[in-house]
Amino acid sequence: xxxxxLIANRGEIAVxxxxxxxxxxxxxxxxxxxxxxxxxxVRQSDEAYLLGPPASRDSYLRGDKIIEIAKRSGVGxxxxxxxxxxxxxxxxxxxxxxxxxxxxxxxxAIAAMGDKAVARATVAAAGIPVVPGTEGEGSLRxxxxxxxxxxxxxxxxxxxxxxxxxxxxREVDQLQEMPGLLAAARREAEAAFGDGxxxxxxxxxxxxxxxxxxxADSYGNVIHLGxxxxxxxxRHQKLLEESPSPFMDDELRSRxxxxxxxxxxxxxxxxxxxxxFLVDAxxxxxxxxxxxxxxxxxxxxxxxxxxxxxxxxIRIARGRRLRYSQDQIQLNGWALECRINAEDPHNxxxxxTGQLTSVIPPSGPGVRVDTGxxxxxxxxPYYDSLISxxxxxxxxxxxxxxxxxxxxxxxxxxxxxxxxxxHQQLLDSHRFIGGQFDTRFVEERFQLEQPGQVEGKMPLIxxxxxxxxxxxxxxxxxxIVRRSERDTSxxxxxxxxxxxxx
Amino acid sequence: xxxxxxxxDRTFEIEINADGQILADGQLLAxxxxxxxxxxxxxxxxxxxxxxxxxxxxxQNIEVLLRGHLFVVxxxxxxxxxxxxxxxxxxxxEGEYSLTAPMPGLVVAIPxxxxxxxxxxxxxxxxxxxxxQNELKAPRAGTVGRIRVRTGDNVEQNQTLLSxx
Numbered sequence: 091x092x093x094x095x096l097i098a099n100r101g102e103i104a105v106x107x108x109x110x111x112x113x114x115x116x117x118x119x120x121x122x123x124x125x126x127x128x129x130x131x132v133r134q135s136d137e138a139y140l141l142g143p144p145a146s147r148d149s150y151l152r153g154d155k156i157i158e159i160a161k162r163s164g165v166g167x168x169x170x171x172x173x174x175x176x177x178x179x180x181x182x183x184x185x186x187x188x189x190x191x192x193x194x195x196x197x198x199a200i201a202a203m204g205d206k207a208v209a210r211a212t213v214a215a216a217g218i219p220v221v222p223g224t225e226g227e228g229s230l231r232x233x234x235x236x237x238x239x240x241x242x243x244x245x246x247x248x249x250x251x252x253x254x255x256x257x258x259x260r261e262v263d264q265l266q267e268m269p270g271l272l273a274a275a276r277r278e279a280e281a282a283f284g285d286g287x288x289x290x291x292x293x294x295x296x297x298x299x300x301x302x303x304x305x306a307d308s309y310g311n312v313i314h315l316g317x318x319x320x321x322x323x324x325r326h327q328k329l330l331e332e333s334p335s336p337f338m339d340d341e342l343r344s345r346x347x348x349x350x351x352x353x354x355x356x357x358x359x360x361x362x363x364x365x366x367f368l369v370d371a372x373x374x375x376x377x378x379x380x381x382x383x384x385x386x387x388x389x390x391x392x393x394x395x396x397x398x399x400x401x402x403x404i405r406i407a408r409g410r411r412l413r414y415s416q417d418q419i420q421l422n423g424w425a426l427e428c429r430i431n432a433e434d435p436h437n438x439x440x441x442x443t444g445q446l447t448s449v450i451p452p453s454g455p456g457v458r459v460d461t462g463x464x465x466x467x468x469x470x471p472y473y474d475s476l477i478s479x480x481x482x483x484x485x486x487x488x489x490x491x492x493x494x495x496x497x498x499x500x501x502x503x504x505x506x507x508x509x510x511x512x513h514q515q516l517l518d519s520h521r522f523i524g525g526q527f528d529t530r531f532v533e534e535r536f537q538l539e540q541p542g543q544v545e546g547k548m549p550l551i552x553x554x555x556x557x558x559x560x561x562x563x564x565x566x567x568x569x570i571v572r573r574s575e576r577d578t579s580x581x582x583x584x585x586x587x588x589x590x591x592x
Numbered sequence: 593x594x595x596x597x598x599x600x601d602r603t604f605e606i607e608i609n610a611d612g613q614i615l616a617d618g619q620l621l622a623x624x625x626x627x628x629x630x631x632x633x634x635x636x637x638x639x640x641x642x643x644x645x646x647x648x649x650x651x652q653n654i655e656v657l658l659r660g661h662l663f664v665v666x667x668x669x670x671x672x673x674x675x676x677x678x679x680x681x682x683x684x685x686e687g688e689y690s691l692t693a694p695m696p697g698l699v700v701a702i703p704x705x706x707x708x709x710x711x712x713x714x715x716x717x718x719x720x721x722x723x724x725q726n727e728l729k730a731p732r733a734g735t736v737g738r739i740r741v742r743t744g745d746n747v748e749q750n751q752t753l754l755s756x757x
Contacts, residue, residue: 281720325724441721441724443696448633471697474722474723499659504633504646510660511662538662539661548661549599551636551658552656552661552665553599553604553663553665554606554616554623555634556597556654557606557665558608558614558625560595560654
């Protein structure tokens, strides 16, 4: 049984895991790169050790160094979070071989589910429907893929065999454009995962992305914690998640949940995991992939089930039994999560970096903020753009939406651009409110409003604000130029001027 | 002092006179205006109604982020407007175009060579930032001039990557 945990991650998820450890009375060890010396996870942990230069491959991906630090600092277990080393079976294996506990599934399960082609073959054998595609063959050459593509039919997707998070993924509408897209997908996959292998998959139209949270202990108990609706994506990156899904009913939930548990059993799964499904308009569902780790969006499930997933992960890793049976899991109310990214929604979601000058998170009833940043922290281009997650709970979906709108308006982040305005407008859209959306909604049918289209008095208010700021600046400039008229220093004078206009 | 604030195709006439009062589109309103904690955030009380917005200048414009909407506002006083109206149409769009990095990142690939003719929309540089690959495309047809970076270079925001003639 371990009493000290190393967290092999950074950002909000490292902070989330530290919180769970603290509540369980466990000591924590953080690791960090050179640019993360003053990151929140370093500040909040009991011990922290430097990994190396900023680039992930020199820091958070250095499994060897992380294990060395773990041994030196006397931890008993390593929690990988998500991303980085979370789904690397060789790392999980190395952790075990070093005599430490990996808080996650067994290396064999990570390997089976990590190669998506093998994963599809495994779950298909267990009787779970899969999307048509080049299953079971991870390393086809371009010529072979081009030959198979017309049999699958267009549109189709090129996906990275080792992939996740939309990297190395391309959509193909016709054969002619496929060679170029294949090259781009391979290049991106090679850069992101060190593996340029890709496979093809039929694109399901009007698809919803619905996933099931699984928990499994080492005594053979497997339960699901209901679903999460993750259809709102842009470039295959999730933006807003909710639980339950407005598309789901009890009958479909129990059927999909049961199959999700069966998929987990097919690889002898342990700890927390997620089975992703595509669901079409006729409620046919297909296995998409299994994420053998904690998900970014796990808090929405925590809010509606009351289960602390990270704490359960640690308990399971300590050899305890699951505290819940399937019939004890009830979904209570509704939860939404908005991913707050350092991206400029008005500029094609371009990453935004720089120092955060002010961060005022929302609070109040039903609001949860998971974050890894604070005012004064600098957002660097080395890691992904997620800086915060805003989660709101309500008794009904409508209430959760209203609460989320309120919380988004309260959230103040200055210094970098964020996608908060995107979320605010998304939550105002009729289709979102009506639950009428699929995985292509954000990219194809949702557009940020042009300022000229905004009705009501807001344009006038904006004009007044812009004018007042301009007026103030011109006046200030004019007064600073007339230096000789004053007998005191400019700073003193500006201070007085400011006070006078307060 | 009289100003004209333009958002898209709408123009508002705003007059700032005595302290605490403005004339906005013909309405006389009581104004109380503060910057909050030395940040580019402003609190505005307009006839008792409270608004808070993030106001920053960008190029020649003022950007106002208000209740989830970004308004790009051009503010001119009367003298500036007369000046603009008396000068002829804007500068002619030709000559050399410099492709600059829109964000800091790593140059992953440069799929063009110096002297190569390119079409509008063709990829010039692939830049990786925050784990995403961003394809920087040609804004118009032309010929690739000098390439100032190499694959594997880390570049700063606004650094010139290559020129297009």
